[in-house]
């Protein structure tokens with residue numbers, strides 16, 4: 381059996397009489413990126429803090445690298461993890477100096493520190509700004525330095541809590557790209573919490589969806605999407621008798637749906653698509669386009685939350 385890097389087993393945390401996290405269980409295997417997704421106040425930050433030992437659960441356990449976390453081994457385990465906490469950087473120091481200061485705290489020194497700082501600056505495309513003051517940096521650049529700080533000691537496991545919060549869509553997409561490259565280079569296991577869903581398909585191997593402290597779904601992205609939307613989905617754009625077109629499509633495929641001029645259907649067999657097009661044309665209905673639809677993490681997220689609220 382593959383050893384997991386992180387296992388949460390029935391984690392529960394209460395603040396007063398409010399249960400922020402309820403019996404949460406999931407695991408992440410080495411080298412995978414796990415996205416914990418949920419709306420504001422759903423318990424993401426609390427979960428991340430429980431996993432990295434900054435909070436103690438009321439019940440349940442956290443196991444890191446095969447060792448159950450206890451007050452005795454928490455410090456030793458924390459040496460192997462990186463945590464991006466905030467963007468509280470030294471504004472009057474350069475990017476390089478910020479990273480050097482942090483690296484020294486981890487006991488890295490001399491040439492090793494110089495080369496590690498260079499590597500991290502390179503990882504985030506900041507080599508050209510190495511000697512600029514961090515106080516002059518944009519929010520996206522500050523976020524890169526904050527994450528660079530968390531990986532300076534090459535952790536085996538990295539926790540990122542809302543790394544794209546407050547970034548505009550371009551800066552957020554750029555940061556996701558850098559994160560992707562970074563985890564490939566470092567082979568780090570990543571746990572990332574976010575409510576910004578754009579671009580996550582290319583970053584996350586696994587996701588968990590949390591709402592009101594409870595995990596509603598968790599697993600590999602592909603498996604979750606395939607289970608939710610089996611078969612392939614296509615959207616036809618047509619010009620002609622909508623009801624006749626609908627009958628033609630429904631005779632050959634399932635879940636036919638759509639407003640005037642558009643029909644969405646499912647089929648496992650791609651030959652069915654050309655059969656449908658031929659039948660429509662034969663009936664005098666013009667086919668403007670047939671577009672394959674790929675469900676996204678965002679589709680899955682909203683469907684899961686809607687099911688939960690009965691929407």
Ligand SMILES: Nc1ncnc2c1ncn2[C@@H]1O[C@H](COP(=O)(O)OP(=O)(O)OP(=O)(O)O)[C@@H](O)[C@H]1O
Nearest residue numbers: 395398400418419420421422423424425426427575
């Ligand atoms: N230290 C605390 N004391 C009291 N209540 C808390 C504390 N920390 C979190 N909570 C409550 O626990 C719940 C979960 O909060 P948490 O910050 O984990 O959610 P989140 O999903 O990270 O939210 P956001 O996306 O807004 O950061 C919320 O209702 C929050 O008010």
